[in-house]
Amino acid sequence: MLKLFRKPRPNYDALSKLRPPSLEGMDEILGINMRNALIAKYNPRHAIERARDKVAAKVALEAAGIACTGTVAVIDDHQKLGAFKPSRDMPDAWAIKPARGSQGDGILLAVRREGNTWYKGSGAPLTEEAVMHHIQKVVDGGFSGDSAAEDAALIEPLIIADPALSRIVPEGLPDLRVISLHHNPLMAMVRLPTLESDGKANLHQRAIGAGIDMETGRITRAVVKGTPITHHPDTGVNLIGFEIPGWERVLELAAKCGPAVGLGYCGADIVLDVNDGPLVIEVNAHPGIEIQNICQAGLKVRIAATGEDFR
Template identity: 90%
Template sequence: MFSALGRWLGLDENALTGGEVLGINMRNALIQKYNPRHAIERARDKVAAKRALEAAGISCTGTVAVLEDNQQVANFKPSRDMPDAWAIKPARGSQGDGILLAVRREGNTWFKGSGAPLPEDMVMHHIQKVVDGGFSGDSAAEDAALIEPLIIADPALSRIVPEGLPDLRVISLHHTPLMAMVRLPTIESDGKANLHQRAIGAGIDMETGCITRAVVKGVPITHHPDTGVNLIGFEIPGWKRVLELASRCGPAVGLGYCGADIVLDVNDGPLVIEVNAHPGIEIQNICQAGLKARIAATGEDFR
């Protein structure tokens, strides 16, 4: 199953077939060992992480603007400075809090995917709330608003989901991708690729890039509940490029163990949107495989 990946990584392919599960304590030990505090802080800040990734030549989502203080906000005018479709993200947000998306524009009014209008004053109010730290998720008094062009999903993926943007999570140790899943939005998840909101988590074969198993809140499924598309066996477009990007993210940000979040753009292919310094272990349940054996195959000593 992992022979091609093993050869690509220079690993023992037989050692990658084990099913030992990585527990939370062992995961925390890996983070403590390989993820220094300054790198964790860099990863938590989407702006700082993006700058580090781009400096390393890693393809990321585009940037319209970064607003880091009230003076920059005062000089910003959405009707002049923003495209027809965009995403506003808090630099230090988490769990999708504070993300605002517009899919089209009419005059000085944008519209959400639901059709709800976003007039210019509402957009500015949201930007100000982001910069004031309203979505930072920690004790930071201030934040930065990262404004990006709206990603349009690769057609092969967009036909699977009713709305929203699917994304990939790839867990890596140093330069070695170990496990991956794709998160697929549903109507019930409100078009968001958030597993806690009942998006689909689908495990991916690391050699072929094909979906092997899909679940919603721990319940196995074979077809997308909204579109009816068969998920099992679906091949992720540009899979080798996805692995190549994921293998470079941790070192670029200064992390030894991380999760890279990647989207597939219709024009630009795989793009990194975020790097997570504390990737969760639920991916093992989704893939029905253990991370411990795959990590051990890289030479990591768990003693």
């Protein structure tokens, strides 16, 4: 049986022996109904709501000693909005995120500043008025994706990617998704921005999804919208065999995220900062199952290896 995530880390050799040689054995695949059953079993409603709110999740993660991205400000009402002045209160490079946003909606990034004007990665200018307008739209719930009347704007310092990863992509910030059950990391991929994805690490916008070997931290397979590739289409860098920096630390962080937020089954999103190494940016209470197609491996058998009974 797979060992629970304690040092030493999970016995991935034992896990791999449980894995069928191909995906033709559909019992290996975790379907959407079974995923939903796991969520219903292990993810209580209050924990799901906490995970959906980036601010609340960050508070819980930091209370558990988990390294997260920094915080410049949280603007969650119009009084704070009125007292906020970007030219005074914001750094030269930053990210604005809706606390309850999803799929990258409402995220605004600035990579540099000249006077009271910031610039996107594309070179487009952002005036102080434009920044305030965006923050107000976030606070008014324009990107919340649900019935919430208001939201909070989470402003963070811009993460600068680890050089080993930044040389792979033309622009943007790669991130890692690690699926875990309790303290057990089960499957992982790295999402790599492309020019076609506008520098965003969103698979539905044609970023690259690359499966990672859990034992070595090396990329084993990469796809764009279901099409296998071996090299990044923009930089030409070979992806297969690339080793994720700080892989042991990534697994340690991922193993702690669910319990910290109160989730039993979750996806941890982690970035690799040039100075601080792996940092958690988000915890997802409803991680998708597409990662199995990217990795060409099934989650069900890995979950069963932890002792979970699917009967």
